[in-house]
Amino acid sequence: MHLFYTPSVSSIETFTLSEEESKHCARVLRLTVGSKIVLIDGKGGWYNAVITDDNVKRCVVKILDTKKEVGKKNFNLHIAIAPTKNNDRIEWFVEKATETGINEVSLIECKNSERVTVKTERLEKVAVSAIKQSLKACLPSINEIIIFKSFIESTKNFKGQKFIAHCNEARNKTHLKTLYIKGEDVLVLIGPEGDFTSDEVQLALNNDFKEITLGESRLRSETAAIYACIAINVLNEE
Numbered sequence: 001m002h003l004f005y006t007p008s009v010s011s012i013e014t015f016t017l018s019e020e021e022s023k024h025c026a027r028v029l030r031l032t033v034g035s036k037i038v039l040i041d042g043k044g045g046w047y048n049a050v051i052t053d054d055n056v057k058r059c060v061v062k063i064l065d066t067k068k069e070v071g072k073k074n075f076n077l078h079i080a081i082a083p084t085k086n087n088d089r090i091e092w093f094v095e096k097a098t099e100t101g102i103n104e105v106s107l108i109e110c111k112n113s114e115r116v117t118v119k120t121e122r123l124e125k126v127a128v129s130a131i132k133q134s135l136k137a138c139l140p141s142i143n144e145i146i147i148f149k150s151f152i153e154s155t156k157n158f159k160g161q162k163f164i165a166h167c168n169e170a171r172n173k174t175h176l177k178t179l180y181i182k183g184e185d186v187l188v189l190i191g192p193e194g195d196f197t198s199d200e201v202q203l204a205l206n207n208d209f210k211e212i213t214l215g216e217s218r219l220r221s222e223t224a225a226i227y228a229c230i231a232i233n234v235l236n237e238e
Contacts, residue, residue, distance in 0.1 A: 002029060003132040005139070006039045009047055011066045015039065022059035025051070037061065040131065042139030046070040070137040073101070076160070076185040077232050080106040080151060081225050082192035085114035093222040094123045097229045098130035098140055107145035112194030118145050148200055152207050160185025163212045164204040165224055166196045173213040176228060182236055188212075190225045 004021045017025060025031050032054045039047040039061070046067040053060035079102060083090045094105060105123075109116050123142050131139055146154075155162060161184050163176060180186060189196075189204060196204075201211065214227050 001135065002031065002035075002037045003135065004037060004039050005042060005128045005132065006047075007042050009039045009041050009045065009063075011047075011063060014052065014060055014062050015047075015049070017059040017061065019057050023056055025059045026054045026056040036064075039063075040137045042128075042131070042137070044069040044072050044137050046137045071101075072138065073236065075183050075232075075236055076103040077101065077229065078104040078106065078185070078187040079190060079225050079228060080108050080187065081190040081221060082108050082110045082113045083115040083118045083145065084221055085193065087115070087118075089220070089222045090115075090118065091123060091126050093225050094126050094140075094142065095130045096226050098127045098136070099134040100226070100229050101136075101233050102140045102229055103138070104141045104143070106143040106151060108148050108151050108189070109145055110148045110192050110200060111197045112192045114192060114194070116145065120144055149203065152203055152209075155187060156207065158185075158187055160187060162187045162189075162204075162207075162209040164189040164191075164196065164201060164209045165212050165214050165228065166191055166201055167218060168195070168198070168201065171201070171211055173211045176212045176214060176231055177235060179210055179212060180232060180235055182238070186232055188225075188228045188232075190221055190228065193221055 004017060009015050031051055033051050035051045037049055039049055048064045049061040050064060052062050107118050120142050127140055214224055
């Protein structure tokens with residue numbers, strides 16, 4: 001099954017792929033007239049189609065049938081993470097989080113952050129590749145990096161559960177799986193390798209976040225974020 005990301009597609013009878021996707025379709029995959037493909041719009045739309053013109057620059061397809069809200073869940077998962085020093089690791093997180101199921105990723109600049117600039121366009125491309133690979137129709141939102149304090153202030157109207165994961169052993173923390181309520185929207189904060197400062201933790205607590213642990217092991221930032229993603233998805237399957 002070949003998936004093509006086409007955010008502007010609709011339920012019209014015919015659609016022309018972008019030049020980039022046309023080249024991938026006709027030149028790389030060598031698909032020809034009559035080949036069946038799937039178009040996804042990143043918003044849950046799934047469009048079964050057949051190629052009617054295999055031009056390498058303007059590949060035209062006919063829409064056969066349409067499905068809406070494919071893979072849509074009854075909860076939204078939002079991870080806010082401090083970018084890792086090694087850019088490959090944050091890309092790995094976005095890839096795996098997209099594959100396992102996430103709605104939104106926010107990048108936060110913390111006191112101990114090792115990286116404060118991130119090319120979100122690159123992360124968006126990673127996410128697009130991941131939805132194609134995992135046969136998903138929903139593309140997560142990836143937000144530009146924002147200072148921690150500003151991000152916390154922006155969550156005041158968030159209606160779901162809010163958690164902050166940190167490694168301060170002196171604090172009384174409860175495991176994520178114990179606190180999370182199935183079916184509720186959730187936002188989880190994951191800090192940098194140097195962890196959140198005590199002031200940052202307190203700021204989050206003052207804004208209705210609950211502090212959590214993700215187990216006894218000390219995890220890298222990207223590993224902790226993936227752990228949280230998988231845990232939330234598994235808890236919603238039980």
